[in-house]
Amino acid sequence: MTARHKSPTLDRRKVAAEILENRGDALVVAGLGAPCWDIAAAGDHPLNFYVWGGMGSAAMIGLGLALAQPRRRVIVITGDGEMLMGLGALATIGVQQPRNLALVVEDNEHYGETGMQQTHTRFGVDLAGVAKAAGFRAAATIRNAAQLRSWIPKLYRRPGPVFIDVKVTTARAPLVLPPRDGTILRERFREALLGPQAARE
Amino acid sequence: MAQSSWPDLIHRVLRAQRVRQVAYVPDSGHARLIDLARADREMRAIPLTTEEEGVALALGAWLGGERSVLLLQSSGAGNCINMLGIIDECRVPLLMLVTMRGEWGEFNPWQVPMSQATIPALEAMGVAVKTVERAGDAAETVDAAARLAFNTYRPVAVLISQRVVGTKEFK
Numbered sequence: 001m002t003a004r005h006k007s008p009t010l011d012r013r014k015v016a017a018e019i020l021e022n023r024g025d026a027l028v029v030a031g032l033g034a035p036c037w038d039i040a041a042a043g044d045h046p047l048n049f050y051v052w053g054g055m056g057s058a059a060m061i062g063l064g065l066a067l068a069q070p071r072r073r074v075i076v077i078t079g080d081g082e083m084l085m086g087l088g089a090l091a092t093i094g095v096q097q098p099r100n101l102a103l104v105v106e107d108n109e110h111y112g113e114t115g116m117q118q119t120h121t122r123f124g125v126d127l128a129g130v131a132k133a134a135g136f137r138a139a140a141t142i143r144n145a146a147q148l149r150s151w152i153p154k155l156y157r158r159p160g161p162v163f164i165d166v167k168v169t170t171a172r173a174p175l176v177l178p179p180r181d182g183t184i185l186r187e188r189f190r191e192a193l194l195g196p197q198a199a200r201e
Numbered sequence: 202m203a204q205s206s207w208p209d210l211i212h213r214v215l216r217a218q219r220v221r222q223v224a225y226v227p228d229s230g231h232a233r234l235i236d237l238a239r240a241d242r243e244m245r246a247i248p249l250t251t252e253e254e255g256v257a258l259a260l261g262a263w264l265g266g267e268r269s270v271l272l273l274q275s276s277g278a279g280n281c282i283n284m285l286g287i288i289d290e291c292r293v294p295l296l297m298l299v300t301m302r303g304e305w306g307e308f309n310p311w312q313v314p315m316s317q318a319t320i321p322a323l324e325a326m327g328v329a330v331k332t333v334e335r336a337g338d339a340a341e342t343v344d345a346a347a348r349l350a351f352n353t354y355r356p357v358a359v360l361i362s363q364r365v366v367g368t369k370e371f372k
Contacts, residue, residue, distance in 0.1 A: 029261070049264060054287035057257035064261025064269065067222060067245055086257075088250030095248060182290035186264065194266045201266070201351075 008167035012106050015166050017042040019152055027065055031058035031078025033113040035106055039077060040178035046192035049185055050178045056086030059103055063093050066101040073100050073156055080107040080121045093161050094135025102155040102162040108170045131163035139163040208233035210340035215270055218347040222247060222262045222269035224255035230300030230366035231272045252277035256284035263293045268351055270296045275319040285326035288356045295356035296347050305363035308371045328356040336365045
């Protein structure tokens with residue numbers, strides 16, 4: 001690919017914090033690695049589900065959740081490497097057309113947790129273009145703060161599926177680790193969403 | 202219609218078990234069940250691009266309070282292996298209905314390796330495996346597997362023999 005490369009300028013922590021600042025009753029799925037730390041840094045919440053493993057699963061977890069909870073907004077925030085590993089999910093979501101699902105990729109164009117190798121996006125692979133071609137109702141690549149501000153309300157209110165690829169820098173941020181036991185994350189999420197009877201299902 | 206009755210009976214079991222999300226990859230063995238799910242207004246039929254998507258979907262569905270099922274062939278069981286780790290770690294129910302290839306009168310040699318590895322691979326990831334050798338046992342086995350999965354929050358696979366499904370004819 002020969003597209004001229006533009007260096008990202010947005011800070012991932014600020015991006016996550018801004019997106020979640022007015023989350024209302026939205027349900028949030030965090031893809032593995034740095035997006036988990038970014039979302040934990042923005043404020044831990046029982047309706048955050050942090051995926052610590054299963055690379056490539058975040059978008060599909062979001063779809064299962066969005067279909068089960070059509071009245072709630074579901075926001076998936078993941079990384080470019082994680083999204084690339086489950087790219088087929090974009091086609092599957094495109095077929096289902098969940099109106100309440102939004103996907104956010106924090107795209108630093110690198111595998112930040114595993115040695116900083118460049119991802120496909122660094123070479124021009126256009127995730128927002130893939131999402132649009134797969135049938136997402138709205139999709140965009142975000143490169144600056146003004147674009148981000150104009151797209152955040154769409155993540156929450158525009159009929160989905162909505163997709164944004166936010167170009168962020170590779171600057172390291174301090175580790176902010178959320179809880180990591182899967183059974184605890186699952187049960188506190190279900191109890192906050194479904195009430196105490198969730199444990200008796 | 203003895204041949205089409207076992208998928209109809211499985212569909213009835215899935216309804217009774219309140220399964221809402223029916224994830225599937227294309228499969229002639231499951232064709233009847235897929236049609237029934239697509240026509241059922243209480244079910245959401247979800248075609249996948251690869252089997253592991255359905256494993257992740259099951260976790261999301263359960264987080265949201267819905268039950269799901271994953272329909273696949275033994276050929277695709279291996280695609281699920283890493284993703285099954287999230288089911289184990291989170292103790293989430295997963296019901297997999299696996300039609301077998303490469304197992305009973307198979308013509309295509311390329312189907313045999315994954316067929317031979319299906320049970321050990323699934324068991325290695327903590328999946329309880331039940332098998333169906335006769336069409337008459339299918340619904341009862343799926344019912345028992347669904348109860349085990351949804352009542353004890355674990356992954357359970359029902360392997361439906363090629364003998365039940367019918368061997369693909371290459372002519």
